[in-house]
Amino acid sequence: MDRLFEFMLPEAKSPTADSTDALFHFINEVSLVLLIGITFALIYFAIKYRRRSEDDETPVITHNNTLEITWSVVPLLICFVIFGWGYTGWLNLKSVPDNAYEIQVNGFKWGWNVKYANGAQTLNEIHVPEGRPVKIVLQSSDVLHSFFVPDYRVKHDVVPGRYTYVWFEAEEAGESIVFCTEYCGTGHSDMLAKVIVHTEEDFQTWLEKNGGGVSGTPVEQGEQLVQLQGCTTCHSDDGTRLIGPSFKGLWESEETLSDGSTVTVDENYLRESILNPGAKIVESYDNVMTPYEGRISDEEITNIIEYLKTLK
């Protein structure tokens, strides 16, 4: 039986899972005992007291106070235990250890932008050291998202306009999947990320190598930016049709808009489409992109445009 309940949960890879898993098993066991009891009583009564003739007479049993109190109070006590257990486990999920390593994660439609203390940035990959508590500070650029790592049993909604957080401590090097669990539109089910756990040493090496953010010529910086900002989730660079128009061959092309007018793709059109994408929607596409107003600098926009010019 234990094996069945263990099969139901993914392998636990953080101490935040301990209390949750123990309680999950406890409730399952109590429920199973009660369910078997109920099912057995139903079947037993249905057979033993089956109707033998239409003139059957039944005893008048209206109520029994002892029974009523028993089956009210006993479940209530069990519920108190479950409440207390769940509460303490949850307090632990809320209490971030003092020495936690902090990482900023920004959810947007549809991806996770990750920033580290030394300026390193990644998209949909959260690099963490093993054996050290990590605090993920969450914020959203657009709608509600929810950050869920099944292996660590942690989840929190990502709410625009406020900061929320989760913490965990990855026990050994490896990878764990991250899901978005608050519905956020077309790309919701593809809004996945990975927690990549390194040994402490590898993690430091990784940080140093990636520190300082984007670098290089404007075109190179633009190429990195379209990755980090998640543009490539919806816009391909090889002509494939995704949620938005492909970047390939976009520069100086003639596009028909949803209102029937046409526009030539130049710097100003691209700039407008980044800051306020809903203004001019290309025909046959939906108005789903998040406005980047306030989330991206003028220099970054210029670099992205420079990069797009190279995608002939």
Added chain:
Amino acid sequence: MATAEVSNKKTLKVQRFKPSDNPSNTYLTDEKGVWAWMTTVDHKKIGIMYLVAVAIFFAVGGALALLLRTELMTPAKTFIEADTYNQLFTLHGAIMVFFVLVPSIPAALGNFIMPMQLGAKDVAFPKLNLASFYIYVAGAIFTFIALAQHGLDTGWTFYTPYSTESSSSVIWVTMGVFILGFSSILTGTNFITTIHKMRAPGITWGKLPLNVWALYATSIIQVLATPVLAITVLLLTMERWLGFGIFDPALGGDPVLFQHFFWFYSHPAVYIMIVPGFGIISEVISTFSKKTVFGYWAIALSSLAIAFIGFLVWGHHMFTSGQSAVATTVFSFLTFLVGIPTGIKIFNWIATLYKGSIKMDTPMIYVFIFLFLFSIGGFTGIMLGALSVDIHLHDTYYVVAHFHYVMMGGTLIALLAGLHFWWPKMTGKLYNEKLAKIASVFIFVGFNVTFLPQFVMGAQGMPRRYYNYVDQFTAFHQTSTIGSYLLGVGFLIILYYLMHSLFKGAKSPANPWGSRGLEWQATSPPDFHNFDHTPVVIHGPYDYHQPMEEFQLGLAVDTNGHDSETAKEVVDKEREQWKNYSLG
């Protein structure tokens, strides 16, 4: 003339009115024709119209569910696009909740049965009752307009800010739901008044059928909670239309506030959906055990307790939302409290079976299925109420499975029990018992094959509302899809034999189950005015130890339409029997 004391103060002259098995006039033979139906104020016809509407919506919602399950046969695209999928699950949820589950039992079965159980000729406000139905239809029209335009892709929960930004027809649907709410409020008001004022002589609160108690509790929730839904969707409409900014953080609003508003209605709403089901279970289990319901007051009052505590637990939908820690703690605690009255009901129903005379006809089979599935729904609800575990399970398929066990395994199975129980009363026809049993097997097996795997994959981490999924979950999804097809077959069999019964079914006697319920002391189908006498009640509705004759009493009046000679004979016979009868 026989006399019966129905209260300390009144002495009434009564006689027996044995319902005819071959009524010449029924509500179906009076006022025929489409126009007569459309303008009727008869609660029975209105109940039937609701039933047909609910059945149509259920067919639409069910077809959407099958499309969703088919799409989920494989990860990524099987046959539809992500945007279409998002629209389908939204519509499945919105239709099933607002157009099927909420009105199903109270407005359809309740409308038909409840006044009869009170021995009344109709509800307190018959015209208002008809208005409720047309308001429901108007709400439905708004929703169909939305479908014809850009559909809806927000999920049935309309969470902001997604719902304020979505390019789909959110306003049409929120207006539809706004209108629909009035239908619910008016039905609730109507029922409360009816239960207070229209009870036949002798029906004290302690002799009220448990179905009526359940509808009473439901009506209270409908009247108190639904206005909050109206406020919520109205605010959402203004947010979208006028940019009010109540929920928009950029304008100083708070998206979590919307969730509070939404669940303040939508959690009590799950009790609007399930509590009437409890009423049906009590009626059926007593009839088919031929036995007094065990713990009448425990069952009656626990419905009211659920109605009350149900208002105080909405925040358990928001443990991961960012609401305050104190709120989260209190809501978790109260959630466990609301589980207790539900548990009490289940134990009392099982105790009712003890030493009964149990007949496993189709309605009773559905009661057994209900008790099994709803127990699972309840236990997994306890799991989700536990704070730390809910953090892991929130918004996964575990939650999807849980509410399908409660809403489908609970409400819908109870509806099927009630439909099979009262079908002969409503139509005057019997259905094919063998086919009905085969269908119930399909429903039971199909349901579990569909939703049990969802508990497992949910606990393993599969999030809900996912068009695409990781390979690890493929086997679970495929099993679930196969189960949904079995369910579909089950419902098609039901449709077939019920239609067959309607047009070619054998005639039903007035009381095919030997029930003591007052509604069974009318003809099948009932007279246009339910009873052509005023029923008088001296026993509780489940007093199977009392002779059937004593449940068929009515006020003895000379001008009740009966042939006076016949009436005299009946009265003379009754008089002998009643001579020494004293009422305790």
